[in-house]
Amino acid sequence: MAAPQSDIPLSPLKTVAVVGLGTMGTGIAEVLARAGRDVVGIDISEAAAVQAVTALEASTARAVRRERLTGQEREDILGRFRTSTDLTAAADADLVIEVTPESYDIKQQVFRALDGIVRPDTILATGTNALSVTRLAADSAHPERVLGLHFFNPAPAMKLVEVVSSVLTAPVAVSAVTNLALDLGKEPVAVGDRPGFVADGLLFGYLNQAAAMYEAKYASREDIDAAMKLGCGLPMGPLALLDLIGVDTARTVLEAMYTESRDRLHAPAPILKQLSEAGLTGRKSGRGFYSYEAPGSASVVRDALTPLSGGPGTPGRAVRSVGVAGSGTMASGIAEVFAKAGYEVVLAARSEEKAQAAKARIGKSLARSVDKGRMTAEAAASTLDLITPAGSYDSFAEVDLALEAVAEDLEVKQQLFAVFDKVCKPGAILATTTSSLPVVACARATSRPQDVIGMHFFNPAPAMKLVEVVRTVLTADDVHGTVRELCEKIRKHPVDCGDRAGFIVNALLFPYLNNAIKMVQEHYATLDDIDAAMKLGGGYPMGPFELLDVVGLDVSLAIEKVLHREFRDPGLAPAPLLEHLVAAGCLGRKTGRGFREYARR
Numbered sequence: 381m382a383a384p385q386s387d388i389p390l391s392p393l394k395t396v397a398v399v400g401l402g403t404m405g406t407g408i409a410e411v412l413a414r415a416g417r418d419v420v421g422i423d424i425s426e427a428a429a430v431q432a433v434t435a436l437e438a439s440t441a442r443a444v445r446r447e448r449l450t451g452q453e454r455e456d457i458l459g460r461f462r463t464s465t466d467l468t469a470a471a472d473a474d475l476v477i478e479v480t481p482e483s484y485d486i487k488q489q490v491f492r493a494l495d496g497i498v499r500p501d502t503i504l505a506t507g508t509n510a511l512s513v514t515r516l517a518a519d520s521a522h523p524e525r526v527l528g529l530h531f532f533n534p535a536p537a538m539k540l541v542e543v544v545s546s547v548l549t550a551p552v553a554v555s556a557v558t559n560l561a562l563d564l565g566k567e568p569v570a571v572g573d574r575p576g577f578v579a580d581g582l583l584f585g586y587l588n589q590a591a592a593m594y595e596a597k598y599a600s601r602e603d604i605d606a607a608m609k610l611g612c613g614l615p616m617g618p619l620a621l622l623d624l625i626g627v628d629t630a631r632t633v634l635e636a637m638y639t640e641s642r643d644r645l646h647a648p649a650p651i652l653k654q655l656s657e658a659g660l661t662g663r664k665s666g667r668g669f670y671s672y673e674a675p676g677s678a679s680v681v682r683d684a685l686t687p688l689s690g691g692p693g694t695p696g697r698a699v700r701s702v703g704v705a706g707s708g709t710m711a712s713g714i715a716e717v718f719a720k721a722g723y724e725v726v727l728a729a730r731s732e733e734k735a736q737a738a739k740a741r742i743g744k745s746l747a748r749s750v751d752k753g754r755m756t757a758e759a760a761a762s763t764l765d766l767i768t769p770a771g772s773y774d775s776f777a778e779v780d781l782a783l784e785a786v787a788e789d790l791e792v793k794q795q796l797f798a799v800f801d802k803v804c805k806p807g808a809i810l811a812t813t814t815s816s817l818p819v820v821a822c823a824r825a826t827s828r829p830q831d832v833i834g835m836h837f838f839n840p841a842p843a844m845k846l847v848e849v850v851r852t853v854l855t856a857d858d859v860h861g862t863v864r865e866l867c868e869k870i871r872k873h874p875v876d877c878g879d880r881a882g883f884i885v886n887a888l889l890f891p892y893l894n895n896a897i898k899m900v901q902e903h904y905a906t907l908d909d910i911d912a913a914m915k916l917g918g919g920y921p922m923g924p925f926e927l928l929d930v931v932g933l934d935v936s937l938a939i940e941k942v943l944h945r946e947f948r949d950p951g952l953a954p955a956p957l958l959e960h961l962v963a964a965g966c967l968g969r970k971t972g973r974g975f976r977e978y979a980r981r
Contacts, residue, residue, distance in 0.1 A: 393503070393560050397422055397470035399490055400479035401432040401463070404507060407535030408477060410436050413460045414536075415564045421463045422470060429463035436461055439536070467493050475557065477529055479507040482632045487511065488519050495521040503553050505529035509580045510633035513573045514546035523548040529557055530577060531566075532917045533625075540916035541566040542577045567916050569909045575636040578905050579917035582924070584633050584646070586892040587625075590618035591649040594669070599884055601669050602687060603875035610846035610873055611838050611885035615919040618888070619669040620680075623662035627655045627669075645891060645951040696862035697807060700724065703779035705796060707734040710813060711785035712741045713841030719766040720842075721870040726779055732771030739769045745842065773799050776808075781866070783811040783835060788938070790817050794825040801826035809859050811835040815886055816942045819879045820852040830856040833863050836883055837872075847872045852879045881946035882939065890939050896924035897955035900975075907975055925975040929968035933975075937962050 394417060398409045401423040409432060412419045423429050440457055443449040449457075462469075467490070470476050476494055480486050487506060494504060504526045506516055517526035528544025541561040545554050554570065561568035571577045576584055590608070594601055605617020622630050630652060637646040655661065655668060662668035666675040671683040700723070704715040707729035715727045715738070727742075729735040746760040755763075768775070773796075776782045782800045786792055793812060800810045810832045812822045823832035834850025847867045851860045860876075867874035877883045882890065896914075899905050905913075911923020928936055940954040961967075961974065968974030 392563070393475040393556060394418060395420070395473050395475075397473035397476045398479060399423075399467065399470065399476060399494075400481075400507075401425075401428045402479065404531065404533055404535060405477075405479035406432040406435050407533065408479060408507070408531050409461060410439060410457075411531075411535050411564050411566075413457045417460065419461045420469050420473065421461065422465070422467055423463070424465055426465055429465060432463060433461070468497055470494060471497050471499075473498060473502055475503045475505060475560070477505045477507055482508060482510050482629060484511060484515065487516055491516060491520050491526070501525070503527070503556060505557060507531060509577065510575050510636040512575070512636075513544050514548065517546045517548045524550040525553055527553055527557065528573070528577070529561075530580075532579070538917065539565075539567045540579060540913055541568050542579065542913065542917070543568050543570050544573055544577055545570065546573045567912060569905075569913050571905055571909070574904065575640045576633060578899065578910055578913040580633060581637065581899070582892055582895055582910075582914060583918050584630060584637060585643075585895055586888055587618045587622050587630060588634055588647075588649055588652070589645065589888055589891060591622060591651055591669075593884070593887065594619060595649055595651040598880070599875065599877045600687060601685065603877065604884055604888075606873055607846060607848065607875045607877075607884040608888060610844070611848075612889060613921040622652075623668035623670055623672075626662050626664060627652055628661045631656050643951040644949055645895075696858055696865050697780065697809065699780040699809070699862060699866055701726070701779045701781075703728060703773075703776035703782040703804075704785060705729075705773060705776075705782065705800075706785035707738040708785065709741075710837065710839055710841060712738040712745075713839065714783065714785055714813065714837055715739075715767055716742045716745055716763075716842050717837075717870050717872070719763045723766065723870075725767045726770055726775045727767050728770040728773050728775055730771070732769065735769035735771055739764070739767055742767060774803055776800065776803050778805060779808060781809045781811060783813065785813045785837075788814060788817065788935075790821055793817065793822050797822045797825040797832070801828065807831070809833065809862060811863070813837055815883070816881055816939050818881075819850050820854065823852055823854055829854040831859055833859050834879065834883075835863060835867075838885075845871075845873045846885070847874050848883045848885065849874045849876050850879050850883055851876070881942045886939055887943065890936065890943060891952055893924050893928055893936060894940055894952070894955050894958070897928075897958050900925075901955055901957040929974035929976060929978075931968070932970055933958060933962050933967045
């Protein structure tokens with residue numbers, strides 16, 4: 381039963397104890413001290429307590445050098461922080477935040493001890509990101525005062541704080557810590573008690589899939605990380621992020637999530653167990669998915685898995701001219717990219733008018749670049765002169781690379797490849813920009829499957845740096861080598877992947893988006909809270925629902941179906957809410973309504 385409202389203070393939480401002075405605990409203590417709170421940091425390790433003081437002294441000294449703090453403000457902050465190795469130092473705290481290792485035994489031991497030390501009205505918060513707040517609360521003498529307060533690492537920089545209530549938590553306790561979070565300059569998001577909460581609940585499933593992708597040798601660690609950074613605008617790749625979080629921590633979180641959900645997407649990839657048990661836990665140990673200069677260092681060093689740069693490769697084919705098939709945004713964007721790099725481009729569509737319209741679109745894009753000072757008017761004019769519009773694919777007779785960017789429909793693409801096979805000269809490379817269809821199915825529509833490869837550009841092609849280079853089991857080595865070299869010449873970053881649904885980016889992105897939809901469908905969190913959580917807690921440039929509405933719900937559903945059909949995993953089945961919105965014609969920004977409503981233009 382919840383305690384009477386009066387048992388928990390409504391006044392600001394002025395004195396706060398932080399139990400556990402690892403990286404997260406030290407960061408939380410700094411945030412609190414900077415916001416004028418009296419903070420006592422408690423750790424059983426004297427060395428950890430000393431290190432916490434040293435870290436605070438160093439970070440505040442940096443702030444003074446950068447003129448973000450005055451010398452006096454720094455002295456005041458340091459004066460508000462003291463440390464102890466004895467839990468009884470929390471006796472006068474209004475709030476205790478526990479940030480000990482992710483273990484029920486350790487956390488319950490701390491909470492039981494605190495029951496005999498702190499006042500009855502003191503709020504007890506756990507910083508867990510994986511364990512059940514309800515289970516910890518039920519074991520406490522005053523379960524109504526126990527809640528979750530999940531900061532994100534590094535705590536001084538990350539704006540998100542998840543405020544986690546159990547069914548036992550008194551609303552007034554939630555209000556008190558929510559107000560504290562706002563006073564700390566954070567963005568509090570209220571969530572219910574389930575493993576991972578919102579941000580980690582979505583993030584760790586994605587990280588797990590990335591680990592499994594690497595374990596299957598589908599793509600290199602460097603290519604997986606580069607693909608997600610360049611293709612989705614993420615601040616870090618998933619494997620580098622696992623090393624930062626701690627491989628062992630990720631495994632613990634996923635175990636807790638899998639216990640709750642029984643979703644195979646949350647079952648920890650075996651490589652996480654192997655690395656954890658070998659002590660290769662990431663940056664903190666000096667080695668995880670990558671190798672580091674020293675334990676705790678962020679500097680990656682070469683190891684046996686680091687790819688050779690500039691090594692001898694298979695001699696490529698000469699590419700001087702390029703044919704781009706299509707008249708949409710992607711086709712015109714790709715034509716612009718090649719022309720900017722100095723290639724002669726034939727831009728072919730089903731009619732001369734469509735091809736001319738696509739060239740006109742490129743002209744407008746180049747004019748915008750001139751207006752923004754990114755290129756001269758002369759350079760724009762010479763770039764546009766390199767593009768020849770054509771109303772027939774017969775114009776591809778002399779191109780060295782024929783690249784299709786037509787509708788994402790396998791039958792349409794196969795018909796086009798049959799045309800390429802007839803009109804293109806021997807030795808020409810034939811490429812598809814598909815984002816989800818099998819490249820080999822396009823190759824089999826020709827008599828020269830060894831010349832066919834996938835080049836998946838991202839939209840808008842002139843701005844996005846990534847190209848997924850997709851070789852089939854039939855693609856010739858010199859075709860693959862030529863396309864990789866070509867990507868670098870047009871200033872794109874190529875990543876290698878095999879011919880399976882979603883390649884790298886969509887195979888990792890769309891299950892994450894689908895899981896976000898399921899959270900809303902299950903009334904666990906709101907659209908706004910989920911979008912805020914992923915932007916503020918995960919550093920994502922867009923929240924999942926913003927992104928879904930931009931991509932288009934129909935496009936998203938089609939990709940989800942392809943992934944589900946390929947991998948046969950029940951966890952990849954499209955969320956019913958997505959299917960219902962598509963059936964209702966709510967496709968996102970392009971129709972004025974998707975997960976949100978938009979003003980009609």
